[in-house]
Amino acid sequence: MATKKKAHPKTTSKPAAQSAAGDNGSKPEPKLKRKAYERELARLSLELVKLQHWIKDSGLKVVLVFEGRDAAGKGGTIKRVMEPLNPRGARVVALGTPTEREQTQWYYQRYVAHLPAAGEIVIFDRSWYNRAGVERVMGFCTHEEYREFLRSCPEFERMLVRSGIVLLKYWFSVSDDEQERRFLDRATDPLKRWKLSPMDIQAREHWVEYSRAKDEMFIHTDIEEARWYTVESDDKRRARLNCISHLLSSIPYQDVTPKPITLPPRDQHDDDQRPPRPEHYIVLDQY
Structure with a gap:
């Protein structure tokens, strides 16, 4: 039976000036038991298992982009999606720092x-949006490279969608x-100490700059073909x-999970030495 696609309101981002407590200034809810x-x-x-069977059966191509501040919970969510x-x-x-060759591409x-x-x-687990975040804030790209990214990224993503890729972006x-x-x-x-990098420690001092970078990124790259969804x-x-619930409701799918398998009796090998x-x-x- 087909799973109906649920309607999700478009997520919005408040300006950085309104984000003293968090990116969206929202009140915390009670922690889930x-x-x-x-x-x-x-x-x-x-x-998720049903969805994957449907994706394989129907030949879909799915890209999920996970972005957000350091320690925002991206890795833990990815782990639960993949398990x-x-x-x-x-x-x-999860790509590392570009090589010298990649920097020329x-x-x-x-x-x-x-x-x-x-x-x-x-x-x-982080993506091409590095240029709009850490590269911009920490000065790893020029102003011209940053502006070119904001111009080209929407068309790059439209090209992906036109090619048949289902693209979902989560902040x-x-x-x-x-x-x-x-x-x-x-x-x-x-x-957990391996999770805390020198760059994470440096980024602690740039909260406002990251907020402004995120707000501008949303303005330029929240396009109809590939919306941003805030978690x-x-x-x-x-x-x-x-996040998982939203993912499941964003891709209509049917349950094509293979039926339970009946195993035949095993041959006995009592005389095996x-x-x-x-x-x-x-x-x-x-x-």
């Missing part, structure tokens, strides 16, 4: 190389207080569920 979160995540995960999916048909692209060239073929889902919005709390958590937790992410659990295993092949039990 773990049991309710896990129950709903399990339900949505099953729907139930078949990795042969879905992958995450057409700006979008290194991203084009990772676009999906028919039946695939590609998630960009994860986190307040400055919550971002600082997450930074402190990363700084003190050895399991309020001070509550990580709620943000993950909201195996050589003894050398002890050095065995991992010792420690638990």
Whole structure:
């Protein structure tokens, strides 16, 4: 049965001057309880599996762009989207600093190389929008390169959509207080410390500049063919569920999941004689 596409209001971004607490100045909602979160995540995960089967069956090409401030919750949401999916048909692209050769190429060239073929889902964990954010704020591009990006990006994305790609862009919005709390958590937790880079620490001093860059980016690149959708992410659990739910409602799909498989009885091999295993092949039990 076809899944009906739900109507979602167009998200908007308030000017940076109104964003003292967060990108959109919204009041925090009560944090979602773990049991309710896990129950709903399990339900949505099953729907993601159905969506992937439909994408493969119908030959769709899907690109998801995840952007937002450092520690806004992009990575955690991407992890929950990917967990139930078949990795042969879905992958995450998280590109590092451009090489010297890539710096001489057409700006979008290194991203084009990772676009999906028919039946695939590609998630960009940060994307070509680096130029409108970190590159602009930290001075990694010239003013002319930045203005050219704002001019060319809408047409680049229209070209992707005209080619048959389904393009969804998500901005994860986190307040400055919550971002600082997450930074402190990363700084003190050895399991999370790798997430806190020197660039993240530098970016802490440029909150207002990033707000202005984001506002201008939205003005130029929130186009009819590829809208921006804001995910309020001070509550990580709620943000993950909201993003996945929106994704599922944005791509009409049908349940073409393969039917349960009945396995035939296994052949018995009672007379099979195996050589003894050398002890050095065995991992010792420690638990």
